[in-house]
Amino acid sequence: MRLLRNIGELATCPPENPQHDAGLIRKAALVIEEGIVAWSGPESDLPTEFEKTDATDCQGNLVIPGLIDCHTHLCFGGWRGDEFEMRLAGASYQEIAAVGGGIASTVKATREASADQLTRKAARILQHMLALGVTTVECKSGYGLDEENELKQLEIYRVLDAQQPVELVSTFLGAHIVPPEYTEDREAYLDLLIDVLIPRINRDGLAEYCDAFVEAGAFTAEEARRLFEAAKRQGLKIKLHADQLSSGGGASLAAEVGAVSAEHLEYIDEDGISALVGSGTVAVSLPLASLYLGERYLPARRLIDAGVPVAVATDFNPGSAPSFHLPLAMMLACLNQQMTPQEALMGATSRAARAIDREQRIGSLHAGYQADIVIIDAPSLNHWLYHFTPNACRRVFKNGAEVVLT
């Protein structure tokens, strides 16, 4: 048992709260017992049974649930720093792809890299994420795009999940783009995904989600429908990259197929918003991708005001969002999407937990939740998201145990 006392502000982030209410408590305390939050509340209400518990003094700092990055492309070969200059000179994401850069170059580098190289690279990034207070990460395949290399990515996630403290949630994104060797026969690639990869992933328990990128240049809604039907038959849950670069009915498709989450949605239209209301699908906002691409941002205010839950994630990947800095994404959600600090925090905790179907276990610090806890060097949530520093995270507990940060 451990008592965290002298918490300046505690954000409990209960999933049943509306997004604007992160359950903030001033002068709070929290008790951890066997990896679970046993009690949390105002310090003045601490039950006498806990008063003699070994105490950690939080020195008046902010305490939040471990952050959840619910959309990343964690494992990839190479980087694409030199495309940065091209994009700044005005080349579009699609134009860069057309000249052999973009996702295709990462696919090439990922195929060429060994599992060992990729594992070490992803492990280093997870260490950096953890040091920022991120304790759970969703991670997608989608840079292999053939049987061997899609499985290689998903196997790496399984290995890493067992090897280090950050909990990983794997998503199969074979339908990221049509790989170069199948551009003349898209059907054959879909057949490979549906007839070979999805059954194999199901058999070996290699992923929990199936995702697809529905966009001009990637996959059509009809192709995604076919893929998702197969995935659902094999027990995979659905995510969807939708309406990122154009309004293509992606949000409606997500609601129609019962997706757990719909991601990007920068170009969602009124029909899309209406489709998401009450659908149970979480909208995942990826402000770093908007910043890096110079594109519009998901209209978070309209979605939240309409009652749609909005998660905030990094989209970490080597092309359109080459940063894993989730607190920066949260700050951008405030400054460029008019989310309040409480909405942004809910977006990276309980709403993100919902986007990976874990909202009954993580993302909140109410009693009964897994004790994934972060102490932030700031007196309040407002102060933290306003005074941007390289890294304000001071201490991290995962399943109740303090993690040594590197």
Add this chain to the structure above:
Amino acid sequence: MRLLRNIGELATCPPENPQHDAGLIRKAALVIEEGIVAWSGPESDLPTEFEKTDATDCQGNLVIPGLIDCHTHLCFGGWRGDEFEMRLAGASYQEIAAVGGGIASTVKATREASADQLTRKAARILQHMLALGVTTVECKSGYGLDEENELKQLEIYRVLDAQQPVELVSTFLGAHIVPPEYTEDREAYLDLLIDVLIPRINRDGLAEYCDAFVEAGAFTAEEARRLFEAAKRQGLKIKLHADQLSSGGGASLAAEVGAVSAEHLEYIDEDGISALVGSGTVAVSLPLASLYLGERYLPARRLIDAGVPVAVATDFNPGSAPSFHLPLAMMLACLNQQMTPQEALMGATSRAARAIDREQRIGSLHAGYQADIVIIDAPSLNHWLYHFTPNACRRVFKNGAEVVLT
């Protein structure tokens, strides 16, 4: 003597180069002798006389001149995190000021804080800046706004300049806003600045620059002219906060009075750009202020293309730019102002040095320059500004001596 070898990419940033050319050299080396860069160039050209010098292996990393943050409000009491939510809800900078928040609340907190409290707070921030690779910082008064407290801020800068490794450049910003006790008699406040403070600052060598905030709600161009004439007579050089929130002819005023730099310029118009061309005045872009205020950005492309030097700085202050993360400001200059990585780096090195009249001594790594040197954990400049991490700075040398980072 010390040899830095195995530099993956060296940015020499010569001030005579056009802004888009940061003088990049792949596979470079650099020799430090008595605090000065004795030689820099391709490692294959290293003169034999230096071959036996004690060598530091830069492991293929990027090496840049120590960064220069040429516009900060370093010393202040309190913070204003709770205004962040107000601003996100739509209140303007001017509206917050009108209800007693904004600069006025920082003035109150700065007056109430002791010199010792303020010194310790600013010293901690300088440590964090140094850890990011910032080796020179311009810092303004302007939160005292009376004789005692303006001098208190400037004295703190003098003490800190002597106490720690970051070189400070002090600017007197008594003309930040008209303080509450003088709102009915602006003339009397200007008289205080001109007749009492400027002579005292000159006598005690407390500042190198005189700055003024020319804007609705602050000072008129006519008031600033009067102030600057007095300042120049007393040997102070001129800086100017201009055209931040509206187009008020600030850039033209800066050129007219021979300002070393004109800052903000988000609303600069064509006449203003024309006035700056060839004037010798550096335009200082403050992208974090634009981000935090949700305001437009300085049109860096138009200025650079017209031949105006553009520096990039943080504007660190507790209201409109509560972050000292200069590399983040540089990334925003790329992403939101279409500056190239080389232009952004020149903006935070040689162009920033020009904005504080030190371009013959710092901001470049050509032979003869002060050895303020930063090793960045990235293989290239493009990679560094593209892959945003909390802090990629690994080692810092100030005047040739390695600094212990905390």
